[in-house]
Amino acid sequence: MAEKIILTHQKINGPDAEVIHEISGVNVFACYQCGNCSATCPAVDFMDIPPHQIMRNLQLGLVNEVLNTKTPWICLACLSCSVKCPRSLDIARVMEGCRNLILRRKYEYFNIHTLDSETRLKLPPIALIANFRKNLL
């Protein structure tokens, strides 16, 4: 079983949670855990935790745990979750908020200049663009 959570008001209203709120504009506390987002997500099978668990963890102030999952990167931004949410929460935007926060923190930062030019030419252009984005932030 995962580690015990020690809840405090500082943790729940911490600065990281505030950043995600700022980026996404979503009040995660409005989520009542119906699970419709996960049920409708076409990519859920490939995620390590489903979207509703992302919401739950954010409610409990577990931002770091969320940022360490692959889920935000598996998200296709197809917006199915946002369309289906009965509380009209834009979960896709929360995913984007998570991705942004990960980028800002430079998790798995990779300097493209360390690659030799031959390898660089073999990379798909989208990978290069994504890497520029990471570098810019």
Added chain:
Amino acid sequence: MRKIGVFVCHCGINIAGTVDVKAVVDLLKDYPGVAYIQDYKYMCSDPGQNLIKTKIKELNLDGVVVAACSPTLHEATFRGASESVGLNPYRTEIANIREQCSWVHHDKAAATAKAQLIIKAAIEKVKLDEELQPVKVPITRRAMVIGGGIAGIQAALSIANSGYEVVLVERQSSIGGHMAQLSETFPTLDCSQCILTPKMVEVAQHHKIKLLAYATVEDVSGFVGNFKVKIKQKARYVDWDKCTGCGICMEKCPVKVPSEFDEELANRKAIYTPFPQAVPNKPVLDSAHCTYFKTGKCQICKKLCPFDAIDYTQTDTFIEEDVGAIVVATGYELYSLKSLPEYGGGKIVDVIDGLTFERILSASGPYGGIVRRPSDGQVPREVVFIKCVGSRDPENHFPYCSKVCCMYTTKHAMLYKHRVPEGQAYVFYMDVRADGKGYEEFYQRAATEDQVVYLRGKVAKLYRENGKVVVTGIDTLSNRMIEIKADLVVLASAIRPAAGITELAKLLKIGIDQNGFLTEAHPKLRPVESLTAGVYLAGCAQAPRDIPDAVAQAAGAAAMVTTLFARDYLYHEPIIAGVNTDLCSGCGICVGVCPYAARSLNRSKGVVEVNEILCEGCGACVAACPSGAAQQKNLTDEQIHQMIKAILT
């Protein structure tokens, strides 16, 4: 010889499938006393009833036997049909050839023979049936309401506003009940006292309401329409006729006692009113704590009272009230924290119940509306609310849902956040049941706007550590163990019926369910009546309920009372046990066996007399009487002998 009409019902195939109805008719057409016999497919239908009516008129019948289903179903139908054409209804009898014959047999020949015997017995009974008239009972158009909380107040006002007198009995010195203790009410957050006190004042000013505060019900006798209630007026040691409620006595009294109204968070005096808006706003003296009563010295209140209202010689007095109907609205109390060892057993000061938190939140409460914790007066930053404490726990406490906790906990968490915006509220819950109007929206508002963290799981343990209360539970939504170092823990403990309900129920001869609440006559169709005629239920005495439900039920109970009062007389079934005074030797055996106290021995006449209104016709006296003087009307020994004879010969 009587002219008896016999009507045999097929009840579709219910009877005719097993009993050869035509054969029965054929066999009985020459039976002595039978003037007419006919079968019909559905005797209870309009054409069936019309057949009976027509034949009574046409043939001048003076007795009717309907061979059909159980008398519990259609006896009233057929007696009504007979009565409508002038035949005394008590000369119409049912021969039950369905439940007691066709439904329990397969052999058609045997069932047909048995049906014939059952009908013969009924014919013999009708031959000796007397014409009876229902016993007319007068009604005392005056009601009593027991309990002066919001349900009792509503019931009293509704009845009084219909023009009937009401006696409202309240055991505390003021009406208002628990609602007066509440801070704000869900889901609209109006101030509880602000909406309650106008109703309390209306009670005080209503010329049709007689308010007996600081009084208890000691004895109840009589029956619907005619109850006699003995009430104990507890000694107040203050002459309320002289007292103006100026409050000097309360101000100067040197004795401090933990205030029950403030859940012991503050003190009251030994002479006190529970709260400033009390109705009646006159103090009572608590003799258990008064220095004068304990030592014989002090008397400060007496010396300072400008109206000489203090009277140490007062004693309990008894009052008798005649009423026609009683509404029981005795309310609830919270399950004691002492009974909850898993949550500290009441020994951890900062683990409190919901009513205590109401007082903490209340603007008129001990902390003036600033949220402080009882141990050190600090403003708590982490507050944990635990729901279903004692409720929904059949193994250790009570199986039922206390109904109000989901919403009041939501309200508590919300109000806490309004007062302490930088704090955090956590709610441990098993389910959120927000089933009233505006309740779901209220719950979502607490979660969304006030960011109350709802944790789905029951708290397994809590303990004190470094001035905090450590709460350990699980959140089954994230499947993670949770630990919170709380400053304050509020338990939504189970709603229990108020103390003394068992004794009161015994006095009123009304039922109590397995959880100690009063039993309604029917859970769906008669929710405000008890099984005893004339006794009605309102509020939490019957089941946990919130204010809107309690008010609605009280208004319903009041409507039942006024419906009763709208009649000129009540009518009582005349099938009762009388006394043949020629045979009665006055031995009194029947007096002892009567479960309804309907029989009494008239010593001067040497015979037993019967109160026809109290007699329920159970027949216990008939069986006990050694001389045969006690005889049930239309069920005399002679009739029963003739019925047996008809079956055996």
